Amino acid sequence: MDLNRTKILGTGKYHPAQIKTNLDIAKTVDTSDEWIVQRTGIKERRIGDISKDEGPSGMAARAAKIAIENAGLEPNDIDLILFSVTFPDTMFPNTASWLQEKLGITNKCGALDINAACTGWVYGLTMANALIQTGTHKHILLVGTEMGSAFVNWEDRNTCVLFGDGSGAVVLGASESTDSSVIIDSILGSDSSKKESLILPKGGAVAPIRQDVLDKNEQWMSMDGQIVFKNAVKTMASHCAKLLKRNKMTMDDIDWFIPHQANLRIIEATGNLLKCPEEKVIINVEKYANTSSASIPAALHEAVEDGRIKRGDTLLFAAFGAGLTSGATLLKF
Numbered sequence: 125m126d127l128n129r130t131k132i133l134g135t136g137k138y139h140p141a142q143i144k145t146n147l148d149i150a151k152t153v154d155t156s157d158e159w160i161v162q163r164t165g166i167k168e169r170r171i172g173d174i175s176k177d178e179g180p181s182g183m184a185a186r187a188a189k190i191a192i193e194n195a196g197l198e199p200n201d202i203d204l205i206l207f208s209v210t211f212p213d214t215m216f217p218n219t220a221s222w223l224q225e226k227l228g229i230t231n232k233c234g235a236l237d238i239n240a241a242c243t244g245w246v247y248g249l250t251m252a253n254a255l256i257q258t259g260t261h262k263h264i265l266l267v268g269t270e271m272g273s274a275f276v277n278w279e280d281r282n283t284c285v286l287f288g289d290g291s292g293a294v295v296l297g298a299s300e301s302t303d304s305s306v307i308i309d310s311i312l313g314s315d316s317s318k319k320e321s322l323i324l325p326k327g328g329a330v331a332p333i334r335q336d337v338l339d340k341n342e343q344w345m346s347m348d349g350q351i352v353f354k355n356a357v358k359t360m361a362s363h364c365a366k367l368l369k370r371n372k373m374t375m376d377d378i379d380w381f382i383p384h385q386a387n388l389r390i391i392e393a394t395g396n397l398l399k400c401p402e403e404k405v406i407i408n409v410e411k412y413a414n415t416s417s418a419s420i421p422a423a424l425h426e427a428v429e430d431g432r433i434k435r436g437d438t439l440l441f442a443a444f445g446a447g448l449t450s451g452a453t454l455l456k457f
């Protein structure tokens with residue numbers, strides 16, 4: 125069976141207008157702009173406003189419309205929605221179904237949420253690639269959209285300084301035989317032995333949110349930052365090195381490295397391990413903080429829009445998140 129080759133047809137992003145700076149946070153918890161910038165590189169983050177439909181599906185609809193338009197398509201050309209989301213609109217129906225309605229898609233295409241935390245969009249890219257390759261789907265909308273602001277405890281300085289809201293989207297389809305754009309290879313992983321180092325422990329079926337959870341103020345995410353930090357660097361670097369090696373490439377062949385935008389120190393340490401020149405690394409964590417699975421597609425769109433990333437460039441994505449999940453993708457844009 126001849127397989128199609130998958131390409132990114134169009135990109136889009138959306139960040140809410142409302143900005144929360146480090147100084148804003150320092151008004152309510154014991155932290156400082158200096159501490160946050162030094163440890164994370166983050167200066168500010170965006171916060172979604174539900175009254176303006178800036179929940180996960182609302183942000184995703186704005187990013188997706190841009191991606192669909194940039195792909196030269198109409199919403200009803202989409203035949204599958206893959207929605208990477210850790211903080212969904214509702215437990216069910218899935219957020220992809222809310223998005224289908226908001227995009228005015230009436231063709232009743234499949235709509236699926238993916239939860240692999242911050243790595244979810246890279247997981248989705250691997251799944252979408254396989255579906256386009258086999259020809260079962262023609263135009264897949266893959267979004268990563270997150271509203272971490274709804275699940276962090278704004279009184280917990282360990283976590284509240286790190287996260288922000290936003291959305292990134294791409295449309296994937298088959299590339300022409302003459303087209304150099306193609307998803308080349310990817311690696312996915314998860315180390316469940318460390319799953320409790322980044323966790324939202326309550327609110328699922330095993331521990332629903334009841335009065336006792338609220339009384340103990342246990343309804344928020346919790347994190348062991350140092351375990352997450354070390355594993356993020358090690359795993360992202362090793363996935364990238366493995367991908368390059370098995371495709372007989374080196375960092376010299378990469379035009380742009382887009383790592384998950386969790387923390388500037390994680391990005392720099394990963395880049396150093398890979399011996400990646402600083403000028404090849406796309407970074408916007410200072411403006412948006414960690415937008416979880418939205419961070420790579422949003423950074424991709426930003427760099428395409430401002431002209432840094434061009435058609436034919438070789439890109440390397442690396443992601444890491446709760447699970448502890450991880451993944452990397454190598455492609456020609």
Ligand SMILES: CC(C)(COP(=O)(O)OP(=O)(O)OC[C@H]1O[C@@H](n2cnc3c(N)ncnc32)[C@H](O)[C@@H]1OP(=O)(O)O)[C@@H](O)C(=O)NCCC(=O)NCCS
Nearest residue numbers: 155156159163242281282285349350352353386387444445
């Ligand atoms: C969270 C993180 C920034 C903390 O940095 P760190 O250098 O590991 O700092 P530590 O946790 O050792 O804390 C050092 C001190 O700063 C304090 N501290 C923690 N958060 C603080 C904050 N926001 N402001 C001021 N002080 C803070 C700690 O209480 C500790 O104080 P102590 O020495 O008196 O006990 C870092 O571990 C990290 O980035 N981890 C990865 C997190 C991440 O990216 N998660 C999402 C992955 S998808």
